[in-house]
Amino acid sequence: MGKAALITGGGKRLGKAISLSLAEKGYDIAIHYNHSDREAKETAELIREMGRKCEIFQANLSDIKQVRTLIPRVFETFPDCSILVNSASIFEDVGFQDVTEEIFDRDLNVNFKAPFFLSQDFSKGQNAELIINMLDMRINKIETQHFSYNLSKKALRDFTLMAAKELGPKIRVNGICPGPILPPPDKDIKYLEKIAENTPLKKPGNPDYIIDAVKYILDNPFVTGQYLFVDGGQHLI
Ligand SMILES: NC(=O)c1ccc[n+]([C@@H]2O[C@H](COP(=O)([O-])OP(=O)(O)OC[C@H]3O[C@@H](n4cnc5c(N)ncnc54)[C@H](OP(=O)(O)O)[C@@H]3O)[C@@H](O)[C@H]2O)c1
Structure with missing residues (x-):
């Protein structure tokens, strides 16, 4: 396998944890960010301290023109880029009647169009081998409180399966479905603990569980078209 990875939203939260874990596995890292340049720079510095090459790439993924230039920019710096992790996402707490065209x-x-075209562009890379799409355990539910968000992740789940079929044997495509791992930025751990009370395992998770899922997918060359729930069983309730 080549030795570079692009992680969208890779400078903070779960994206940061994934960037650091892939750097630890020996990959050079391309960190994508939109507004969080400070966090992206700090994470890049940590990765360089680990002895790996790291560069940061700004792009607003709601703008298709910026989406379409991201992979060529990354390939210019990291021609050996073999992993794409689509982690950047918007999480909007909006029910059906309140979804405006703008929110939609x-x-x-x-959450869907950007990973789709990033994957298409990435798949043309000589060394492309693995795509991981960050989904959500909500894809297993008819959950309507986050209507367009959930719809976008369900679409990305089906894209994961279709792309896995289309892109083999060169590229494996898999998904990870987190549950209560990190609270939204405006909430704290109590929010997660309350949610977790109703799950089979009755405890919130942490980014290490996501990293373990990334490593499993990375290290098992016979797994494609799979999505792993890492959610304490929340998708079952
Ligand atoms: N945290 C959890 O417990 C949990 C649970 C279920 C699913 N997930 C999924 O796991 C993934 C990572 O979760 P997370 O909580 O760490 O991340 P997050 O907070 O949901 O995502 C934030 C990231 O997305 C980027 N982003 C948002 N809008 C963007 C835009 N228009 N253009 C480019 N980038 C944009 C942000 O970049 P900037 O800050 O640079 O603007 C930031 O890096 C996401 O796909 C999420 O849906 C997470």
């Missing part, structure tokens, strides 16, 4: 476009563009 934003959710679908960032």
Whole structure:
């Protein structure tokens, strides 16, 4: 396998954890960000301290023009880029009647259209071998509170399966479905603990569980078209 990976939203939260874990596995890292340049720079510095090459790439993934230039920019710096992790996402707490065209476009563009075209562009890379799409355990539910968000992740789940069929044997495509791992930025751990009370395992997770899922997918060359629930069983309730 080549030795570079692009992680969208890779400078903070779960994206940061994934960037650091892939750097630890020996990959050079391309960190994509939109507004969080400080976090992206800090994460890049940590990765360089680990002895790996790291560069940051700004792009607004709701703008298709910026989406279409991201992979060529990354390939210019990292021609050996073999992994794409689509992690950047918008999480909007909006029910069906309140979904405006603007919200609909934003959710679908960032959470579905961008991973779709990033994957298409990435798949043309000589060394492309693995795509991981960050989904959500909600894809297993008819959950309507986050209507267009959930719809976008369900679409990305089906794209994961279709792309796995289309892109083999060169590229494996898999998904990870987190549950209560990190609270939204405006909430704290109590929010997660309350949610977790109703799950089979009755405890919130943490980014290490996601990293373990990434490593499993990375290290098992016979797994494609799979999505792993890492959610304490929340998708079952
Ligand atoms: N956290 C959880 O417990 C949990 C649960 C279920 C699913 N997930 C999924 O796991 C993934 C990672 O979750 P997370 O909570 O760490 O991330 P997050 O907070 O949902 O995503 C934030 C990231 O997305 C980027 N982003 C948002 N809008 C963007 C845009 N228009 N253009 C480019 N980038 C944009 C942000 O970039 P900037 O800050 O640079 O603007 C930021 O890096 C996501 O796909 C999420 O849906 C997470």
